[in-house]
Amino acid sequence: MSLVINHNLMAMNAARNLTTAYSNLGTSVNRLSSGLRINSAADDAAGLAIRELMRADIASINQGVRNAMDAISMIQTADGALGVIDEKLIRMKELAEQAATGTYNSDQRLIIDSEFQAMASEITRIANATDFNGIYLLNGNLSSETHNGEGLNSTGKLKVHFGAGNDSAEDYYYVQIGNSTASALGVGIGAGSGAQARSVSTQALAQRALEGIQNAIISKDKIRANLGALQNRLENTITNLQIQAENLQASESRISDVDVATEMTEFVRQQILSQAAVAMLSQANSLPRMAMQLLGG
Numbered sequence: 001m002s003l004v005i006n007h008n009l010m011a012m013n014a015a016r017n018l019t020t021a022y023s024n025l026g027t028s029v030n031r032l033s034s035g036l037r038i039n040s041a042a043d044d045a046a047g048l049a050i051r052e053l054m055r056a057d058i059a060s061i062n063q064g065v066r067n068a069m070d071a072i073s074m075i076q077t078a079d080g081a082l083g084v085i086d087e088k089l090i091r092m093k094e095l096a097e098q099a100a101t102g103t104y105n106s107d108q109r110l111i112i113d114s115e116f117q118a119m120a121s122e123i124t125r126i127a128n129a130t131d132f133n134g135i136y137l138l139n140g141n142l143s144s145e146t147h148n149g150e151g152l153n154s155t156g157k158l159k160v161h162f163g164a165g166n167d168s169a170e171d172y173y174y175v176q177i178g179n180s181t182a183s184a185l186g187v188g189i190g191a192g193s194g195a196q197a198r199s200v201s202t203q204a205l206a207q208r209a210l211e212g213i214q215n216a217i218i219s220k221d222k223i224r225a226n227l228g229a230l231q232n233r234l235e236n237t238i239t240n241l242q243i244q245a246e247n248l249q250a251s252e253s254r255i256s257d258v259d260v261a262t263e264m265t266e267f268v269r270q271q272i273l274s275q276a277a278v279a280m281l282s283q284a285n286s287l288p289r290m291a292m293q294l295l296g297g
Helices: 009-034 045-100 106-129 203-256 260-285 288-296
Strands: 158-161 172-175
Touching: 009 260, 045 106, 045 158, 045 172, 045 203, 106 203, 172 203
Parallel strands: none
Antiparallel strands: 158 172
16 A cells, blocks of 8 residues: 555545444444334334334233223123122012912012012112113113114124224124113013013912012023123133233344343444554554655655
8 A cells, every 4th residue: 555645545444444333332332221122213124113013912902901801890890780689689589489478468468569669679770870981781781682883882782892903703702781670680560561570469479470580580690691701701811812912022022122142242342343443543644644754854
């Protein structure tokens, strides 16, 4: 290489190497300080795209877990109310059994029937009052076989969404809860004319009411059994979603997070290269003085 004055090629080369090493050193510092291997699209364009899709799925699945937990809370609310209705039906059957015997007179049966009707009214009140977040559960609003979510307020059976998409039935469940009012169960004076458990005011009515109340208890138990099965299913779904989110998080971590040991090795390497480049640039900047010595010689 010739000894020239206008262009210090050695200094230019050292400066370029210093710029490269210092830029790489800055990248290492950025990664080590943030804990992320990918801090911008320039770090890994494809990796960034995959990571963001995974992050979206993880966030959706975690919200799906919360949705399923809310559904379990709703089911438990309905089941608790049905448990109270169960106690009322048991008391009604006890009253029907009492009125069915011949040792009571008509006045006494009317007194028994007044409590019988009060229990039926309480069943209806509980069914109409039981709600979760403003959604009434036992008054028949959720008893439809169909679901329509096009309006501001969905109608029909309730749709619990927990999947990250909406492509198949694996992303949601339907919660259907039968009508649990006294008239729907066929008990009390408000039941249809063909209901067996409308009244216990006479011995014959009380005897027929025994079978009607038994059918009402069975109908109520079917609703509770269905809710219990759905709750167990949702609990299993939550476990599966949590495992899925955990595996996605692990995959996202492998793409996005920095390997501290490897990056620290790279940091030290670039630090040494930067220091060496600074030293060589200092030496290269002094080379033109040799030409001045020749000129002054």
